Amino acid sequence: MASTPRPAIQSRHTDPARRGGQRSLLLDLDGVLLDTRPVMQKAWGAVQQRHRIEVPFEQYEQHLGRPFNDIMRRLTVTDAEAVHQTYSEASKAVAHLARPFDGVEEVLHTLVARGWLLGVVTSKPLDRAAPLLAQLGCPFGSVRAAGGPGRSKPAPDPLLLALVDLCADPAQATFVGDMAVDHEAARRAGISRRWRAHSGATPRGGSPPPLRELPPNDQRHADEQAFLSAVTTRPNELGGIRSYLSPGDFADPLHQQLYRCLTALHHRGEPIDPITVLWEAQHRGVLASTTPETVLTTCARSGNDPDYWATRILDHALLSTTAASAEHIKLAVDDPTMTPQQLITVCRRALRDLTAVRLRRHHAHQRPPAPPLRSSRPPTQRSVTRPPPRIAPVNPFGPSYSAPRAPTSSSSR
Template identity: 30%
Template structure:
């Protein structure tokens, strides 16, 4: 049986923005005297900007450097990210999967930790993203908590008028996967082929490419 609706993450799932986002966080932290490692940068994936900033500020403090406020950190980081993310390419098979949903009349929602303004900049070169009309942003006024809390997926399902358990959620980050599972969705995780298979949570269908999706 096919999905009652498809709920799509954006960064790292539909658009290849994650390496660019990581570069911006790395440079911003370095500006305040802290070198972030690969594992730390991975932990930032899928979370809202303010949540990430608070975490990076704690890491800066732990490194022995004088930590900035979240606002000061973001003042350095955002211009870097704003210049980088519009160059992000679509993930392989992303546009085709969205079009397949439209062709099969499967309702869709974008469930992203990015702000509405950030999504506008990222999506500008990708007109196919306009097919996803229902959206839950990281700064959505109706959102109580961001990923890894289930709230974004529950809100998206509500706006589509669907039971979360009948929705397919597509994610790539640990925070996003946790959120979708907690919401009760059927979860599909886009993970690199060389990633540790043991890291795939129970109940999650692993995808090497969005082209693998069938119903």
């Protein structure tokens, strides 16, 4: 009997000869690495429309992390297989709405560079999880998805199988999840360090209504394009800019993806020019929603200052975040179903997002000035200041006059 293929993505980091003493980190996918809530909302909306299901998305969301058929049973939804097929097709159609959380890619690459073994354990099928993980551009030692060997979460099977892939000890592993089933699975697997991701996030089922779409800002779009062309021309300045500018500061989704491409190339130490950015964009699936000509035009070389345009982008982000925070708080206050605890959490999160942008804008102002550019002219000889020549004193009695000598003790009177 042929063995079931293991849905794991192998890399050089999982070579058994190199694993000794390495620390391991297991991560959930949805709500930890990527914000996939917009995808799930759209997919569940397609299920409601096609199958005439009146169960609200918030009720479905409370059971996330469990096998899909188990969720349908808990929601008393019949014909689970047909519903699952509809949900899967709709999820693939709107997968481009998923976005990595700010800073996730940088953290993952830093952990890999420091010798950590990384694995992903998700209840999402592998054919839907793999394209999302490709956005991160990170080598995972193991990816355990729904449909593989063993039971699904909250059973410990997928976590234990991922640790087997990594040759890791559960007592020395760390797990990050955002749902109760994640932590139940980690407890049963014997993983002692369990972290709940995004502790300040809105509670499940307590999120405010979606914000209305803001009108397009042509100036903001032009500023973002000016920055991308400038930083492609002067990529050495990316090291400092990355410390305060994040992909979420861009309004245009294409510009967000191109900035991720630039930072990934810079992190790997690879050359940056319009062609390499286009190659990275193709590798990340960005060309599914744009054309190569658009990418090359956006990243065309220019003589602009990347620092200046980066701070302009932050200014736009600060204004839009202020407006969004105020609207989030207003919607939460006007929602009669919001409990006091949920209202406090929503307000804290809105103000936290605004504070984060303000701090990064302040950090951009505090950066030391860039060193001056070296001149192409040959260096001129430095002038040396010499002391003035010493002048002998002038004898007022003439050059032939000499002072009389004093008498000695042996002279006569």
